[in-house]
Amino acid sequence: xxxxxxxxxxxxxxxxxxxxxxxxxxxxxxxxxxxxxxxxxxxxxxxxxxxxxxxxxxxxxxxxxxxxxxxxxxxxxxxxxxxxxxxxxxxxxxxxxxxxxxxxxxxxxxxxxxxxxxxxxxxxxxxxxxxxxxxxxxxxxxxxxxxxxxxxxxxxxxxxxxxxxxxxxxxxxxxxxxxxxxxxxxxxxxxxxxxxxxxxxxxxxxxxxxxxxxxxxxxxxxxxxxxxxxxxxxxxxxxxxxxxxxxxxxxxxxxxxxxxxxxxxxxxxxxxxxxxxxxxxxxxxxxxxxxxxxxxxxxxxxxxxx
Amino acid sequence: xxxxxxxxxxxxxxxxxxxxxxxxxxxxxxxxxxxxxxxxxxxxxxxxxxxxxxxxxxxxxxxxxxxxxxxxxxxxxxxxxxxxxxxxxxxxxxxxxxxxxxxxxxxxxxxxxxxxxxxxxxxxxxxxxxxxxxxxxxxxxxxxxxxxxxxxxxxxxxxxxxxxxxxxxxxxxxxxxxxxxxxxxxxxxxxxxxxxxxxxxxxxxxxxxxxxxxxxxxxxxxxxxxxxxxxxxxxxxxxxxxxxxxxxxxxxxxxxxxxxxxxxxxxxxxxxxxxxxxxxxxxxxxxxxxxxxxxxxxxxxxxxxxxxxxxxxxxxxxxxxxxxxxxx
Numbered sequence: 311x312x313x314x315x316x317x318x319x320x321x322x323x324x325x326x327x328x329x330x331x332x333x334x335x336x337x338x339x340x341x342x343x344x345x346x347x348x349x350x351x352x353x354x355x356x357x358x359x360x361x362x363x364x365x366x367x368x369x370x371x372x373x374x375x376x377x378x379x380x381x382x383x384x385x386x387x388x389x390x391x392x393x394x395x396x397x398x399x400x401x402x403x404x405x406x407x408x409x410x411x412x413x414x415x416x417x418x419x420x421x422x423x424x425x426x427x428x429x430x431x432x433x434x435x436x437x438x439x440x441x442x443x444x445x446x447x448x449x450x451x452x453x454x455x456x457x458x459x460x461x462x463x464x465x466x467x468x469x470x471x472x473x474x475x476x477x478x479x480x481x482x483x484x485x486x487x488x489x490x491x492x493x494x495x496x497x498x499x500x501x502x503x504x505x506x507x508x509x510x511x512x513x514x515x516x517x518x519x520x521x522x523x524x525x526x527x528x529x530x531x532x533x534x535x536x537x538x539x540x541x542x543x544x545x546x547x548x549x550x551x552x553x554x555x556x557x558x559x560x561x562x563x564x565x566x567x568x569x570x571x572x573x574x575x576x577x578x579x580x581x582x583x584x585x586x587x588x589x590x591x592x593x594x595x596x597x598x599x600x601x602x603x604x605x606x607x608x609x610x611x612x613x614x615x616x
Numbered sequence: 617x618x619x620x621x622x623x624x625x626x627x628x629x630x631x632x633x634x635x636x637x638x639x640x641x642x643x644x645x646x647x648x649x650x651x652x653x654x655x656x657x658x659x660x661x662x663x664x665x666x667x668x669x670x671x672x673x674x675x676x677x678x679x680x681x682x683x684x685x686x687x688x689x690x691x692x693x694x695x696x697x698x699x700x701x702x703x704x705x706x707x708x709x710x711x712x713x714x715x716x717x718x719x720x721x722x723x724x725x726x727x728x729x730x731x732x733x734x735x736x737x738x739x740x741x742x743x744x745x746x747x748x749x750x751x752x753x754x755x756x757x758x759x760x761x762x763x764x765x766x767x768x769x770x771x772x773x774x775x776x777x778x779x780x781x782x783x784x785x786x787x788x789x790x791x792x793x794x795x796x797x798x799x800x801x802x803x804x805x806x807x808x809x810x811x812x813x814x815x816x817x818x819x820x821x822x823x824x825x826x827x828x829x830x831x832x833x834x835x836x837x838x839x840x841x842x843x844x845x846x847x848x849x850x851x852x853x854x855x856x857x858x859x860x861x862x863x864x865x866x867x868x869x870x871x872x873x874x875x876x877x878x879x880x881x882x883x884x885x886x887x888x889x890x891x892x893x894x895x896x897x898x899x900x901x902x903x904x905x906x907x908x909x910x911x912x913x914x915x916x917x918x919x920x921x922x923x924x925x926x927x928x929x930x931x932x933x934x935x936x937x938x939x940x941x942x943x944x
Contacts, residue, residue, distance in 0.1 A: 522735070
């Protein structure tokens with residue numbers, strides 16, 4: 311087990327190195343000069359040159375990359391070209407907010423998705439099943455931003471149930487978290503449903519019934535343990551998608567997390583902030599995948615001992 | 617003799633209602649299980665053996681199958697009329713079952729010991745610790761090695777034979793009155809088969825449990841059973857003592873089955889087999905179901921279904937050929 315974890319951590323380091331190169335290059339392919347965007351239309355060529363020099367943008371890409379990496383490895387992420395503040399500070403200000411949003415979204419969507427999936431799967435072909443399928447297809451088909459805008463329009467503007475701009479209270483979190491989790495909820499529900507239907511057909515389910523166990527025990531002990539295994543993989547894969555969704559949801563709700571910071575950084579060609587943000591997000595995706603794989607081993611005994 | 621029967625099945629009809637029509641998997645089956653005896657149900661695949669056992673266990677839920685007619689008498693109660701809850705209380709406690717596929721019949725995510733202990737807690741109200749102690753005891757009875765550590769392992773860590781022993785332990789955990797074994801050795805290696813059969817015989821002798829042994833192997837029947845019920849196309853065609861059936865089979869199908877057992881020392885170039893296939897349940901022949909494959913069939917066999925002819929002493933046969941024995 312320890313060997314396995316060490317191997318995976320090594321893999322993460324290699325992945326992060328490749329991601330950093332890729333991110334660095336791709337950002338510099340976006341058209342637009344950072345210094346000009348920073349200074350505005352009235353900037354003189356001298357001013358632009360000064361700024362370009364100050365941020366080392368006149369050096370070769372290789373040198374720029376080396377400077378950046380050296381800083382990152384020493385814990386210095388550089389200063390934002392947009393605000394002049396340290397990138398670490400800018401991200402630190404918003405990181406917690408996005409984590410909070412994502413945690414709320416994951417929590418509700420995984421719980422609701424699991425419940426709907428079990429509900430549908432154990433009543434396959436009945437009206438409850440069709441209701442479940444309808445909800446989950448809707449959740450997957452409706453885009454995040456549209457769902458968010460509709461929620462704001464109806465629930466905030468018309469009915470005044472929630473604050474329009476998230477104000478840091480729990481009530482303010484409800485709609486952004488709802489919107490962000492909708493897709494995940496649907497995915498979990500659909501996979502859970504088919505997984506439950508599969509497990510119900512298995513021989514071990516028949517054995518459990520033959521023991522005289524209550525149907526409840528059959529489902530929540532014997533069926534569920536087996537049907538969560540594939541769903542966990544799906545959740546892990548969807549978490550990356552969810553981080554992307556956070557950018558959209560944060561901009562729809564004006565929620566100042568790292569998603570919104572990412573958007574602003576793109577607008578102003580804030581290379582230092584942008585490359586660091588993407589690097590951090592990639593790191594989360596990779597780390598979450600490792601966590602999910604470890605969790606997978608916890609629920610699936612066959613993997614644990616191999 | 618009548619009151620010694622622990623289970624009486626009368627005119628059992630189990631149909632499957634599929635999109636393409638009704639399939640009569642079991643159609644008017646009668647049999648008795650004498651207390652303490654072993655009844656073998658023999659027949660080809662699709663003859664309705666397994667469905668019969670599922671009907672007795674009330675495990676047809678989740679399939680399209682349903683008991684549409686008939687009675688299943690057990691301890692003075694007709695099981696067919698009981699509620700779902702009442703039948704659940706009987707399952708695993710008074711009547712339990714072993715399945716054909718030991719590789720998939722145990723839950724892969726639950727420790728072996730817990731899977732056995734669960735039944736004991738459920739039906740005997742034992743505490744967690746008592747149940748585990750009983751589990752270890754029962755697992756030892758089935759001849760498993762290093763039981764204490766094995767109880768903490770998962771099914772994938774056990775071999776097929778070991779898993780089937782766990783299944784047997786699970787089925788016998790509550791000392792059931794009846795054990796239904798649905799081809800318990802079919803999926804196992806021949807040497808393991810013999811061991812499992814030996815174990816079942818031994819445990820049966822010790823506990824006096826009555827057994828319904830479902831198999832397609834007459835060799836297993838000869839080894840295990842007191843009485844035999846031969847099924848063909850959802851009906852019983854012949855029943856009797858194991859000796860009678862083996863020595864004086866009356867039904868051409870039973871004779872065919874016996875002839876198709878290869879004999880050691882015989883010089884036959886070919887194995888005897890019954891020509892043809894089991895008819896499609898959707899296109900059942902109208903008279904005797906076996907007539908299309910029967911060497912002795914005449915016109916009447918294709919039109920009229922023969923009744924049971926009773927030779928006495930439990931030997932009955934459903935064939936027109938038997939009629940002459942009774943006309944004198």
